[in-house]
Amino acid sequence: MTEQEKRNRSFSSQSESEEDIEVGSEALKNSGRIKDELDGLLDEIDEVLEANAEDFVKSYIQKGGE
Amino acid sequence: MTVKKTFGIETEYGVIHRGVSDPNPILASSLLINAYLYAHSPADKGPGAPRPGWDFVHETPDKDLRGFDFPEAIAPEIEAHLVNAVLTNGSRYYVDHAHPELSAPECSNPLSVVQYDVASDKILVSSMEAAREVMPPGQEIVVYKNNSDGKGNSYGCHENYLVDRETSFDQIADHATTHFVTRQIFTGAGKVGCEMSGYNRSDVPFQITQRSDFFEERVGLETTLKRPIINTRDEPHADPTKYRRLHVIVGDANLCQVATFLKVGTTGILLSMIESGTLDQKIRFKDPVRALQQVSFDLALKDPLELIDGVTTTAIEVQWWLYGQAEKYVENFGTENIGGDSALLVLKWWEKVLVGLESPNDLAPLVGVLDWVSKKHILDGFQDRKKIDSSDVQLAAIDLQYHDLRPEKSLFKRINQEILVSEEESNFAIKNPPEDTRAYFRGKCLEKWPEDIVSANWDSLVFDSGETNLQRVPMLEPSRGTREQTEDLLNSSNSVSDLLERLEDNK
Numbered sequence: 001m002t003e004q005e006k007r008n009r010s011f012s013s014q015s016e017s018e019e020d021i022e023v024g025s026e027a028l029k030n031s032g033r034i035k036d037e038l039d040g041l042l043d044e045i046d047e048v049l050e051a052n053a054e055d056f057v058k059s060y061i062q063k064g065g066e
Numbered sequence: 067m068t069v070k071k072t073f074g075i076e077t078e079y080g081v082i083h084r085g086v087s088d089p090n091p092i093l094a095s096s097l098l099i100n101a102y103l104y105a106h107s108p109a110d111k112g113p114g115a116p117r118p119g120w121d122f123v124h125e126t127p128d129k130d131l132r133g134f135d136f137p138e139a140i141a142p143e144i145e146a147h148l149v150n151a152v153l154t155n156g157s158r159y160y161v162d163h164a165h166p167e168l169s170a171p172e173c174s175n176p177l178s179v180v181q182y183d184v185a186s187d188k189i190l191v192s193s194m195e196a197a198r199e200v201m202p203p204g205q206e207i208v209v210y211k212n213n214s215d216g217k218g219n220s221y222g223c224h225e226n227y228l229v230d231r232e233t234s235f236d237q238i239a240d241h242a243t244t245h246f247v248t249r250q251i252f253t254g255a256g257k258v259g260c261e262m263s264g265y266n267r268s269d270v271p272f273q274i275t276q277r278s279d280f281f282e283e284r285v286g287l288e289t290t291l292k293r294p295i296i297n298t299r300d301e302p303h304a305d306p307t308k309y310r311r312l313h314v315i316v317g318d319a320n321l322c323q324v325a326t327f328l329k330v331g332t333t334g335i336l337l338s339m340i341e342s343g344t345l346d347q348k349i350r351f352k353d354p355v356r357a358l359q360q361v362s363f364d365l366a367l368k369d370p371l372e373l374i375d376g377v378t379t380t381a382i383e384v385q386w387w388l389y390g391q392a393e394k395y396v397e398n399f400g401t402e403n404i405g406g407d408s409a410l411l412v413l414k415w416w417e418k419v420l421v422g423l424e425s426p427n428d429l430a431p432l433v434g435v436l437d438w439v440s441k442k443h444i445l446d447g448f449q450d451r452k453k454i455d456s457s458d459v460q461l462a463a464i465d466l467q468y469h470d471l472r473p474e475k476s477l478f479k480r481i482n483q484e485i486l487v488s489e490e491e492s493n494f495a496i497k498n499p500p501e502d503t504r505a506y507f508r509g510k511c512l513e514k515w516p517e518d519i520v521s522a523n524w525d526s527l528v529f530d531s532g533e534t535n536l537q538r539v540p541m542l543e544p545s546r547g548t549r550e551q552t553e554d555l556l557n558s559s560n561s562v563s564d565l566l567e568r569l570e571d572n573k
Contacts, residue, residue, distance in 0.1 A: 010347060011347060011349050011384075011387070037482065038447045041444065041447065041481070042447050045444060045480060048474065048475055048477070048480075049460070049464065049467060053460045053462070053463035054459050056466070056467075057216065057462045057466065061215050062080050062081075062091070062165070062219045063091055063164035063165070063219060063221075064163065064220060064290055064291075065078040065163040065222060065290070066078060066162070066163060066221065066289040066290055
């Protein structure tokens with residue numbers, strides 16, 4: 001289905017069967033760069049992550065709100 | 067008939083008081099807010115100066131709060147006397163159900179909503195810093211912008227939209243349900259585990275939303291248990307003959323600016339389409355609560371959702387249809403009632419995000435754009451690097467710490483996020499109100515005459531001009547009280563009596 005068709009489709013029982021959805025050509029960001037940045041990101045996270053994960057998670061309790 | 071949209075977000079934050087053996091979240095929340103107020107009171111007014119409290123006259127008949135007292139000890143039952151304040155940016159900052167809550171001021175468009183949402187988070191960060199100054203060493207209050215503690219307790223990030231009273235509530239409920247179930251694919255903040263009874267954490271290593279586990283009804287008045295997808299609270303805080311306020315409790319709190327922007331922007335356009343009757347069909351799920359949960363669990367974004375007539379669809383398909391309807395609406399009706407130019411930006415990002423979500427196996431382009439994708443990016447990377455199981459507690463820790471508002475600890479802050487609002491804009495919004503809603507009049511009066519305002523509400527201010535009687539100024543129109551309308555009046559009034567006289571003359 002083209003993007004235009006996707007927007008105009010009807011959801012009644014008369015709909016055609018689905019075709020493979022085409023991926024939009026517009027890339028938001030460079031995927032490769034994101035993957036390269038991941039290592040740096042994980043290094044940073046390692047540094048700041050709560051020292052005792054188990055204690056932290058166990059003691060994170062909230063009262064119910066709205 | 068469409069009404070000009072006014073938007074508002076209210077966020078309940080998670081709060082942890084570290085370094086005490088028996089933490090009391092109500093006390094901690096009060097301390098946090100009071101510390102902020104003390105630190106940021108106007109230069110020439112001392113910390114003991116009375117501060118305008120929230121006027122509960124129309125919310126709880128017997129209560130009328132003025133000022134605040136630094137809490138010595140607070141019994142958890144005395145909720146009515148908890149600190150609550152109105153800030154000069156027009157927002158309300160208070161303790162609600164053992165959480166610090168910040169209700170941002172009324173905004174005229176979704177970009178302004180993001181600006182004030184970022185400012186709200188900054189206020190919480192300043193509050194933590196201020197609290198640090200007054201607490202004994204070894205103690206710390208930490209704030210989290212999320213919606214669940216992973217143990218079955220949830221707290222909300224609510225959205226508010228001004229809607230035409232004439233529009234049938236059933237129409238609103240039906241169409242909004244469709245959107246709320248499916249918009250989760252871009253509003254979800256992600257969560258490790260599941261909190262519905264009958265599930266173990268290992269059953270659901272990760273889901274798209276924080277909140278869907280807690281919803282059990284399609285429509286209802288409840289907000290703290292048996293939560294409904296559509297909340298029927300009828301408290302417009304505006305002219306009740308003209309307006310309804312749709313109070314939305316089903317969303318996640320967002321840190322990614324684009325997620326907040328789309329959450330509010332798409333919903334605003336949807337409501338305008340409902341008001342004008344332009345939607346070309348109605349999509350009704352056979353079981354909306356089940357569909358809500360299905361979408362949250364479906365990381366591949368392709369699970370068929372059953373509709374009332376037996377046909378199936380997916381969340382992305384529904385959103386593409388809504389997007390197409392929104393495009394047509396803007397072509398025919400323009401953007402005046404849906405936030406002006408920012409509505410065009412909503413359409414642009416809506417499309418970009420849907421295109422990105424068409425490739426659920428490579429969501430890298432949406433890291434920094436959507437919270438669930440950003441969080442999953444961290445979780446997957448960490449799990450991979452450490453060679454740990456998806457049930458490892460470190461992953462649950464990452465889930466929580468993503469939302470830690472301390473800049474030095476926040477995992478979200480480590481992500482390169484897509485910015486819609488500049489630092490200057492969000493800094494401006496900490497102390498200054500939006501200029502194009504009634505929040506302007508409220509905020510500016512508070513800035514100019516804090517000692518003469520006895521109390522405030524969304525739709526009125528109560529002044530003490532020294533006369534025998536207090537004067538209530540009604541503010542029943544959310545888009546009246548703007549800078550354009552009131553700046554001259556405010557600048558040329560030397561006192562509250564002056565202001566009140568001029569308001570009387572202008573009638």
